[in-house]
Amino acid sequence: MSLEAARQTAERVARDSYGRLLAYLAARTRDVAGAEDALAEAFASALQSWPSDGVPDNPDAWLLTVARRRQTDAVRRRQTRRAGEAHIQLMREELDDAALEEDSIPDRRLALMFACAHPAIEPGMRAPLILQTILGLTATDIAAAFLIPPATMGQRLVRAKARLREAGAAFAIPDRQDLAGRLDAVLEAIYAAYAKGWTQIGELAADRLAGEAIWLGQLVVTLAPDEPEAKGMLALMLYAEARRPARRDAHGAFVPLDAQDTALWDRAAIRTAESLLHAANRAGPTGRYQIEAAIQSAHVAGRLSGRPHWDAVVALYEVLLELTHSPVVVLNRAAALAETLGADAALASLDSLAADPRMADYQPYWATRGHLAARAGQRQDALEAFNIAVGLSTDEAERRYLIARRSALQDG
Amino acid sequence: MQFMLLIHGNERAMMEATPTDATGMTPDYAAFNMALVKAGAMVAGERLRPTADAASVRIRNGRTEVLDGPYADTKEQFGGFYIIEAPDFDAAMDWALQCPASRHGTIEVRPVVQS
Amino acid sequence: MQFMMLIHHDDDLLAAAPPSLWGDYAAFNQALAKAGGTSGLRLEHASKGRAVTQRNGTTELFDGPYMESKEQFAGYFMMDLPDIEQAVQWAARCPSAQYGTVEVRPIWPTRPQ
Structure with a gap:
């Protein structure tokens, strides 16, 4: 076997089982850095011996055995009484673990x-x-x-x-x-x-x-199938990820949600998100991630059906705000309020944030302010807010989008 | 006219120069500062922490890179500066000559763009 | 914590920059001012600088640029921020990061006289 093939196998094993092996090793000693060192040495040994000896049938078990030996050596080298006890403990575990088969390395x-x-x-x-x-x-x-x-x-x-x-x-x-x-x-x-x-x-x-x-x-x-919030969070990420291809047009320009081509959305990801959210809501109490996922679900349904969904979104943001008291939620609720009660009410709902020093360099705050002020016909405020949002952008596509909005306001 | 005096020097040597007075500066610098203030030439001045504490950012083709350290490795390191008010470039150069760092480093003098 | 944000420009990249750069800069200045940073200071080009050094009683004077490098120091901003992470964020927002390098350096506090 060539060095290259050994390296590829080692890399594949690394991607599949790195975390599993490290978690197992770290749990033994509660020493993450030490476990990382031991695992790194095991991978280095693999690169040395696999090209000549061939890849073992069970690479995971091979790596684990080598890494465990390194860990035990390291503990022995410390030469203290506590290390001595720890060493005996590790040796005992090692004997127990010797019986472990490939599939049974505990996760x-x-x-x-x-x-x-x-x-x-x-x-x-x-x-x-x-x-x-x-x-x-x-x-x-x-x-x-x-x-x-x-x-x-x-x-x-x-x-x-x-x-x-x-x-x-x-x-x-x-x-x-x-x-x-x-x-x-x-x-x-x-x-x-x-x-x-x-x-x-x-x-x-x-x-x-x-x-x-x-x-x-x-x-x-x-690993935690009974936890509704874990499902809620995964659903939330998948809703967002499903829209990723639609967030940029052919020229790389930023496209906001209400202008996205829904044909570009990843329907399979959305279906997975929907069923996760459904399972989460059925199984347990309602938490932050489930509510945020429900908001994304409402957005998706609203865009796909063309039916107004903003009352539901505002109501969900109210629940979320109750739960988190987060300024980010206040901001997102304002964007939804603009659709139900109008831009003036939405702007008024941001008053509580105006004095919050964290907003000074928070780009979404100024971008939202700009959009709302523009809709409310407050041209000067909108120009200033758009300008600050442009200055705070690190993403070029978003910067161009905001500049276009600002120019439209200046010309209009 | 305003000028920036940029102090370039061996930062290790500058670190080893132990500050001895209440301002946290060596007596040389304290005297130079005093002279600038007395002459009404002092606008601003700062000493920088060593380049090991620096970080640099560059964006190319939409990719942001964050690097440790200063943007370039050089024999002398930029370690501090003064902004001074001077009637002309020659007067600014006179101040540069009096700056203690000119004796173990290099003082670069740059005109400030008038806003 | 005080930070100095140093702007180093690559003349070639800067010459090819779109005119929108200065609009971007105006927005950046306004955002920084809103967050409590000072307005920046721009320097004349490095080639218009001079330098001086004194060794063993001999004074040497040079005409700029002080350093022969692709990127030249062009100006700076001062910022008061909680940590270097925030400083790096501002550096990434600075329009010059696309036409050179933006460096952040913590300031060494000296007590007022």
Whole structure:
């Protein structure tokens, strides 16, 4: 077997089972960084021995065995009494595990995700940590998607893993009474990764991130099939993803929802989203992601049927606002209110945000203000808001769209 | 007219110069600052943290790249600046000569575009 | 935390920039001002600069540009932000990121005299 073929096999295994192997290894020692090192060494050994010895029948089990040995060695090298005890414990496990067959490597990825979304980890680092441990993305790739300097992202990941160890975070699925709250943190991290990929549509790294987030969402639904919010979040991501091909015209220009060619929507993805949402609503209480998915469902139905759906959307935003008190919801509700009560009422509903310092550099706030003010005939305010929104845009297509709206207002 | 004095120097050496007075500056710089202020020439001035703390962004073909460090690796690093008011370029060069960094680095003097 | 945002322009790219660049810049300035940043400072081209260095009692004067490089320092903005992440966000919004490199550097606080 050639080195190239060995590398390809190793890469395929890496993509399929990286997170599964790492979760298993990390759960043994509660040391993510150490487990990563051990797994990296196992992959390096594979590249050395597979070309001459051939790829083993069960590459996962082979990698796991090598990585476990490395982990045990590393613990032994530390030479302390506690390490000695840990070493004996690992040896015992190793004997137990020796009986493991390929299919029976326990899937501890959900437990690893819970650890990554542990309260000791700052919320902004939970998504990067999950992307690295479950998917094996490099710090450089994650940094590019999150627009963070690579060294900064690398340092933060190292710090987060150290914190996990110090906090003694359990690599376990929380008890029933804690589950919902802790699951929220996992879902929030995955959705944050998706949102990065959604807003920065021109970015290759970010496009890929959206796909990875959906993959993670599917994983959570598979591993926690009784959790309606997990289904709600996956549905929400799929509704958005289904519309991705329609968000740009042939010239790469931005197309808003109400002008999108619905023939370009991915109907299969929409059907999957609908059935997930249906299952979620049937199975459990209504949470944030289920409501957001229901709003997307209403938008899709409204566009496809041509029947007005805005009253339902406004009502859903009211429920969501009650639940989250989020300024983003206030903003989205305003856009819906413009369709039911008119632009003046919609603008008035934004008054509560005007003094919020977080809005100063929040592009969607100024874009929404611009659209609403233009509809309300407040030309000066609309021009100013559009101008600020243009200045805050990082996406070229969206910038051009806003500039066109601004020009239309100036000429009109 | 306004001019920018850009201080380029070996940042490691600049780091090793221990600040000794209450302003957090070396006495040389404190004296230079005082002179600028007294002459009514001081508009602004800042010292930068080392280039290791920098990040750079460039966008090409719609792709945003974020890099660690400054945009270029150079023998001397940009470490701080002054904005000064001076009647002409020669007067600005006189200030540059008095700037302590001219003795171990290079002072670049650039006219500011009048708005 | 104070940050300096340094603009480095590639003359060739800048010469080919569409006229809309200056409109984009006006919008960027307004957005930055709204968020509490200072308006920027533009410099005359690097070739119009001079430089001075003194060693062992000898003074050397040069005519610009100080550095022979594809991209030249062209101006800067100052911003007060919670962390470098926010600074990088602003750098990505800066129209010059498409015609050169936008660098962000944290300022070293010195106490007022």
